[in-house]
Amino acid sequence: MRLLFEVVKLALDTLRGNKVRSFLTILGVIIGTSTIIGVGSILVGFDGAVTGTIQSFGTNTAIVYKARIGVGAINRTAEERQRKPLTYEDARAIEERCPSVEHVSPVLNPPGGRGGIMRAKYKGNDYFQPQLIGTDEKYITEIDMKAGRFFTDSDSVHRLPFVVLGEDVSKALFGPEEPIGKKLLVAGHELEVVGVMNRPATQIPGQDDRRMLVPYFTFHKIFPQADENVLFVHAKEGKLSAAIDELRVVLRQQRHVPFNKEDNFFVSTADQLVEQFRSLTAVVALVMVVLSSIGLLVGGIGVMNIMLVSVTERTREIGVRKAIGARRSNIIFQFLVEAVVLTGMGGALGMLLGWLISVLARLAFPSLPTTVPMWSVVAGIAVSVGIGVFFGIWPASKAARLDPVEALRYE
Numbered sequence: 001m002r003l004l005f006e007v008v009k010l011a012l013d014t015l016r017g018n019k020v021r022s023f024l025t026i027l028g029v030i031i032g033t034s035t036i037i038g039v040g041s042i043l044v045g046f047d048g049a050v051t052g053t054i055q056s057f058g059t060n061t062a063i064v065y066k067a068r069i070g071v072g073a074i075n076r077t078a079e080e081r082q083r084k085p086l087t088y089e090d091a092r093a094i095e096e097r098c099p100s101v102e103h104v105s106p107v108l109n110p111p112g113g114r115g116g117i118m119r120a121k122y123k124g125n126d127y128f129q130p131q132l133i134g135t136d137e138k139y140i141t142e143i144d145m146k147a148g149r150f151f152t153d154s155d156s157v158h159r160l161p162f163v164v165l166g167e168d169v170s171k172a173l174f175g176p177e178e179p180i181g182k183k184l185l186v187a188g189h190e191l192e193v194v195g196v197m198n199r200p201a202t203q204i205p206g207q208d209d210r211r212m213l214v215p216y217f218t219f220h221k222i223f224p225q226a227d228e229n230v231l232f233v234h235a236k237e238g239k240l241s242a243a244i245d246e247l248r249v250v251l252r253q254q255r256h257v258p259f260n261k262e263d264n265f266f267v268s269t270a271d272q273l274v275e276q277f278r279s280l281t282a283v284v285a286l287v288m289v290v291l292s293s294i295g296l297l298v299g300g301i302g303v304m305n306i307m308l309v310s311v312t313e314r315t316r317e318i319g320v321r322k323a324i325g326a327r328r329s330n331i332i333f334q335f336l337v338e339a340v341v342l343t344g345m346g347g348a349l350g351m352l353l354g355w356l357i358s359v360l361a362r363l364a365f366p367s368l369p370t371t372v373p374m375w376s377v378v379a380g381i382a383v384s385v386g387i388g389v390f391f392g393i394w395p396a397s398k399a400a401r402l403d404p405v406e407a408l409r410y411e
Helices: 004-017 019-055 070-075 088-095 153-157 168-176 216-222 240-254 270-313 315-323 327-365 374-400 404-409
Strands: 063-065 101-106 119-122 123-129 131-135 145-148 162-166 183-186 187-195 211-217 229-235 266-269
Touching: 004 145, 019 187, 019 270, 019 327, 019 374, 088 101, 088 229, 101 216, 101 240, 101 266, 119 162, 119 168, 123 168, 123 327, 153 216, 153 270, 162 168, 211 216, 216 327, 240 266, 266 270, 270 315, 315 327, 327 374
Parallel strands: 131 211, 162 187
Antiparallel strands: 063 229, 063 266, 101 131, 101 229, 119 123, 119 183, 145 187, 162 211, 183 187
């Protein structure tokens, strides 16, 4: 232990004697380690935010589309693109004929896709690209209202021109003014604000709460050509799997799917959507590993070069040590420790920088639950030490092989 302490002290003295050269040498290690820590923490936080957003629909919820979504949408067939839309009647049939289903909320988007090219207007204020949808009063399982109320089934049946706003839409249009009871203009129609929802705690970082929810039949009155329904099927507690089996039977009957044909609709759950998202973040993580590996490789080569230079500069010192009895293993140990101390310092600085990146990301995006994952810390330490050993072994061996007589003659 005493020998290790002395060798570490000697290594630190050597590094202090060449501060600029040592810093430039470990810069690649710092960049590589900070990338692993910083990007890893952001990915973990982003995963938590997106997962929370998806699961806010309810873990007992299945979502039915007319065709595949997400990554699978890239490979949609011609048959999928030509499928007839899901209908309000499909939603009611599932609700009435599936014992495991609690409720079905049909959701309509404006023609041309979610948000389309819409804008909401109040006096001189505009809000572009709102997330405008038509649905029923049970679309959100747990409604967190900031002000006013959510609309009711009666509001929808009577096609009342009501709207419930997301927090950011409300702030953009009304500012400090009380929005409840005010009327805004959307697609040439006046809608009265009856409620404002709090911004979701799991809102995706950097994204506004753009929600503008309108009663289903009111929406259909505003956009009579809107027919692309997405069905949110809320199953009874613990019966999601049974509910999916039941709704598939009902929808196949509703949509006249022959016995020997596949479903002409697509059913997904929160867990499946999360899995799709994580398959995408895995690609980002792979890119992160590649980029950080380049930085670490550059740092490792730099460490090897500086250790080779150090061996040359300290040839006489090595000769003296061998002349007074130092074994080859002692010389190898000394130079390996110096290499590990060098890369270890780079790793420590990189982890500190990565942690600062994580903190700054959380300050910039409060809804991003960044946290430095333990695996990234362990990986940072292991990689830093590993680089020191791997790239330090050749210079250490070269130093150990020096002939003491020739080393003492070196000028």
